[in-house]
Amino acid sequence: MSAQRDALRTFVTERARGIIGITLLSGAVAATGFVLSVLLVWLLA
């Protein structure tokens, strides 16, 4: 029973890490893009 619980915990933890990691990475990428947009509009427009 404990082994099954551990396996389930690993299953859920790994997937949660994967999803959260990608979401945070995407957030960082999008934030960089937005800041660059603001800076370039301010500089060039």
Added chain:
Amino acid sequence: MRMVLRPGPDDLKLIGYYLGKVLLGLGVIMLLPAVVALIAREWNAATAFIIGASLCLIMAGVSDAKLATNRSLTWAHGMVIVAVAWLVGTIFAAVPLMLSGRFETPLAAIFEVMSALTTTGMSVIHDLDHQPLSENFFRHLLQFAGGQGIIIVVLSLFISGGAQAGTLYAAEARDERILPNFIRTARFIFAVAGTFLVVGTLALFGALTLTGFTPTRAFYHAINLFFSTFDTGGFSPMQASMAYYHSLGVELVVMVLMIAGTLSFGLHFALWRGEPRNLLRHLETRTLAVTSTLFFGALAAGLILAGTYDSAAIVFRKGFFTLISAVSSTGHQVNPGVTYLTDWGVLAPAAIVGAMAIGGMASSTAGGIKAIRVGIAFKALTHDIRRILLPESAITVTTYSTGRRQVLRDATARSAMTVLLLFIVTFLLGTVVALLYGSYDLTEALFEAVSVGSNIGISIGIVDPLMPQGLMLIYTVMMWLGRLEYVAVFALWGYLIAIARGRTHA
């Protein structure tokens, strides 16, 4: 010079046996849209899918009965099987589309399937907005199967031997072995896709429902968009692509999925294991971060200087989305392709072309030259410059990280440069062929050639149902070459020469 041996009947039998397995997988895949067609009461489409699936399953049955063998695969066999499987699979998968009557010619149906399987995402279908639900679902499902690697799909389901699987896995341009065993690697890839399938579809469903879609329609669009986005394919259920939805929420979810799709499965593995540092140190991540920042800077500057958009919010929403779509090799569009030519000036489309050429990460579902090759080529260049500048007695060693520190070797640099060069030659050839038709200018021809050759799918307008058939054929071959990254196709060419001119005994 050593003379190559002519492949014997046993070799051809082995290749035929594995091609049968691929057709078996394809036949099973075709049954899914057949079920959708029956539920949606699309009787013509259902008949077409049943005919297509039956053809595949009959061929698979014949191959299993007549060609079954216990012989092991060599690397040459693996390469040839993969190169031929992508051609044969494309032709068989095109059968239901040929029967649909929505394509001008059989070649157009083959183009559509090659575009789907290679996750390019360009379409030559007539009246996409009124296509039967099952046919549209089939197009997106093919992108999922092709992005995951049709061979990987098959080998993880129908082939048990790890060594056999490994040969096919590498031949399909998936050379990163994440886990010690290829079958386990293939299953990890499925686990990542399965997780994102659930979470991504739910997120898209939520965003579409908020936009005003009914639950059934939202679910249909969500699953199709997931298939085409996570596998960096770029098909869309509607002709207007992402512009159809007019929804920032949908675009943001799609952006996250595009980034997830362009990340190599090795880096997904690092995230799953809670080792994000590996992600940040990786040469490929750094190369992609630097090149994408530079290309976005150029793209945004181009849009602002051309007076296309003057607000940061619109530059971000239109420009940044397009950049991520190009880098990830997805090909979703938030505005009609012709606007790149008419409204976006010169610098912005040039930045998109650069981003499309590089593409995403190796061992992901993305296409293009791949960031790792560009990173290695840059490292090799700086290595050579350092060697020139330092005293002759100095020993220069260049290292880079791919999860662990590696020393840059000549063979690695040569291999990266060769593929990089082959991509560039293909882009140029595709451009010249389009120019020969005399109907397109250089910007259009280059843009479309890079988009097709890198399996991106953003179209400036050349690809349409009435485009010249010769150009359609050339683009079909370019998609095939780009997806298999040349090696398997060259191996097939060598194999054909060996059949024609090889020695019969050692």
